[in-house]
Amino acid sequence: MDNAIKFRSRGSPRLPGERYAPPSVFLHWVIALLIAIAYAAVITKGYLPRGSAERALSLTLHEWTGVAVLVLVVPRLLWRLIKGAPAALPGQGWLVRTASSATHLLLYLFMFAQPILGYLTLNAGGHVLTIPGLDIALPQFVGKDDELRRSIKEIHETVGNAFYWVIGFHALAALWHHYFRRDDTLRRML
Ligand code: HEM
Ligand code: HEM
Numbered sequence: 696m697d698n699a700i701k702f703r704s705r706g707s708p709r710l711p712g713e714r715y716a717p718p719s720v721f722l723h724w725v726i727a728l729l730i731a732i733a734y735a736a737v738i739t740k741g742y743l744p745r746g747s748a749e750r751a752l753s754l755t756l757h758e759w760t761g762v763a764v765l766v767l768v769v770p771r772l773l774w775r776l777i778k779g780a781p782a783a784l785p786g787q788g789w790l791v792r793t794a795s796s797a798t799h800l801l802l803y804l805f806m807f808a809q810p811i812l813g814y815l816t817l818n819a820g821g822h823v824l825t826i827p828g829l830d831i832a833l834p835q836f837v838g839k840d841d842e843l844r845r846s847i848k849e850i851h852e853t854v855g856n857a858f859y860w861v862i863g864f865h866a867l868a869a870l871w872h873h874y875f876r877r878d879d880t881l882r883r884m885l
Contacts, residue, residue: 713781714883722771723884726764726806730862733760734855758817758824762833765810772803784878798865805858812851819844 715723733756740753783792814836817824821839823832837843872880 715781716774716778718774719771719780720884722767722774726767726771729760729764729767730806733757733764734859736760737855758813761810761813762824764806765814768803768806781883784880786878795868798861798868801861802865805854805861809851809854809858812847812854816844816848816851819847 714720736753736757740750740757743750743753783795787795814824814833818835818837819840823835825832869881869884872878873882
């Protein structure tokens with residue numbers, strides 16, 4: 696928990712009343728949208744007939760939105776580490792600050808780990824992603840290995856399912872701050 700608190704206040708010191716900087720706000724919402732699309736696409740895929748073009752398209756959409764999350768989370772984290780984030784608003788108790796830091800830390804871990812696990816699942820299945828229209832294949836980090844594919848896929852699915860709860864908790868906490876505590880937590884991320 697201590698580490699989580701340090702993570703929150705790393706970077707240049709910021710005032711509690713400050714808003715998140717525009718690049719942080721922009722990347723926060725674009726990445727949230729991409730994650731929502733990645734989930735929606737993989738759920739949709741489950742309802743489509745095996746072997747259909749629509750099913751393949753859903754999986755491709757899932758894979759590319761996931762890759763985009765990984766690409767965008769790098770500048771987002773760098774921005775946060777270099778420029779810092781606004782300090783906790785006054786009046787937030789120890790429990791709220793700790794829960795919020797721990798959740799943010801988990802969300803960052805997820806935004807890196809989940810696309811990497813998905814990508815490795817694909818590679819271990821003997822597939823590479825090719826940039827549409829350009830015919831450029833993204834690098835393959837592991838060769839075809841069915842045993843490895845099964846294990847990584849299982850972790851990817853378990854983490855993906857667990858994060859419905861973490862993301863849900865995070866979003867509900869933001870709404871709780873806004874509607875019940877009536878503080879500026881949500882406003883400073885808009
Ligand atoms: C934010 C990023 C991502 C999230 C939230 C996510 C989430 C998920 C979830 C929840 C499942 C399980 C679906 C089920 O239970 O049927 C899944 C499956 C899968 N994901 Fe991802 N994923 C992400 C990124 C990626 C990426 C970047 C790739 C590959 C480039 C990928 C490839 C796959 C594959 C191949 C499956 C198995 C689909 C199947 O059943 O055949 N994912 N993902
Ligand atoms: C997949 C979806 C989401 C992810 C991965 C995510 C991730 C994060 C992370 C890592 C932070 C920490 C600040 C930063 O470095 O950017 C954050 C802050 C924040 N998020 Fe999200 N978020 C998601 C969805 C949402 C939703 C749906 C809401 C609103 C209902 C929301 C509201 C906020 C607010 C208000 C903050 C600022 C919290 C504070 O100042 O303590 N987020 N989010």
